Amino acid sequence: MLDVDGLSVSFALPGATVRAVTDASFQVRPGRCLALVGESGCGKSVLAHALLGLLPGNAAVGGSAVLRTGGEALDLIGAPPAVLARKVRGRMIGLIPQSPAGHLTPVRTARSQLEEAVRELRSPRTARELAERFGLGDADLDRYPHELSGGMAQRVVNAIALAGDPGLLLADEPTTGLDRPLVDRAMGVLRELCDEGRAVLLITHDLRAAERVADDIAVMYAGRLVELGPAAQVLERPRHPYAAGLVDAQPDRSFAPIPGMPPELSHLPGGCAFAPRCARVTPACRAVPPLADGVACWEAADAARA
Structure with missing residues (x-):
């Protein structure tokens, strides 16, 4: 599904160059979850944003990230912005963002935002079907983001991420601010999506969450991948x-x-x-x-x- 080869991201600042990601190579396959783990500030989220073309103008990106689906291959790094906006985001790659409540538009109800995603992405499912998939009732959908609990906001963005029926889900720190039962529930949903045949790239610093869902783990330090292997091996017999x-x-x-x-x-x-x-x-x-x-x-x- 996704082949990343030699991906590097740097930012030009006055008097300095920030090397956020250096020569990252990995694969994410259908039916599997790759968890990218490491301390805050090591470059995990920058890597995720590079895949979606969501970096600022001072970013320099090298390498390739080829997304293969339906017999078609697309290099996300070289793709024009219009292709990423109209073809990739939401349709080929669904984003489950960090801080779900902050990601939602504060002046619109959860229902209106989910229905908009269904309409714009021409979803094969209705808003009600997506809501029911994640246990959202009418009373939940009629609330504004500030009225939602952390767990409820998580369910809303999960439903929005699936609106375009993407084959790859990119979950960027989806457990931030959640207590342990909600973390376990969120990871359970990701595991279910993998078991349905989707590919999942999980960005997290929570090793317990990664253990709950990941088939493979990539460990990042200072912008570089330092260990990559099956989750059980990395967690039980780490070599780096x-x-x-x-x-x-x-x-x-x-x-x-x-x-x-x-x-x-x-x-x-x-x-x-x-x-x-x-x-x-x-x-x-x-x-x-x-x-x-x-x-x-x-x-x-x-x-x-x-």
């Missing part, structure tokens, strides 16, 4: 020191934070960006490790060869 630190920081593990702070994306260190925080650093870390066999770490690669 940063991925291991994320897992160990979970409450059901050692609950120990990773020492230090991530680098600023405008002042990345030479070599491995994680080296200043890593207890396993070696002289080889002065060079940037490639993502080989699912891990970008010289020490892990040496251990695998041994």
Whole structure:
């Protein structure tokens, strides 16, 4: 469904260049969920916005992101803005946004916004069918966004995201501000959509949420993918020191934070960006490790060869 190859995004600022995403490559397939995880500010949401052409004018984007559906292949990075607006967004790719209540228009009811999406995207389903899919009744749809709970707003944007019957869903931090039962419910919905044959790219910093729904996990640090593999492998036997630190920081593990702070994306260190925080650093870390066999770490690669 989606093949991303060498995707890079940088922003030109006065006196600095922010390298938000560097050489990211991954695939998302029908019926599977890939969770992109990492600390806030590592470039996850920038990557998602690049796929939809929603970056500001000072962004420079390289690489490719080919979306294949119905026998057609479209490179999202090189596609004209009009194609992205009229053909891709909402129709080929559905967006479940961060902070759902803030994403909705505040002066219109949930019903009017869902009906507009159904009408403009020529949905094969009615607004009522989409609402019922997510447990929304008439009383819920007649509320304004500020009258909706976090969980109810989540259901509304889920229904809107499915209005165009997209094959790929991009969920950008969809659990922000939700309590754990609502997080589990939201992840359950994403899993159901995968089981129906859709592809899902989940952007999150919540490893527990990723574990609930993901088939595969990609770990991002300072704009680079440092580990990529099956979810069970990454969560139970992480090979990159940063991925291991994320897992160990979970409450059901050692609950120990990773020492230090991530680098600023405008002042990345030479070599491995994680080296200043890593207890396993070696002289080889002065060079940037490639993502080989699912891990970008010289020490892990040496251990695998041994």
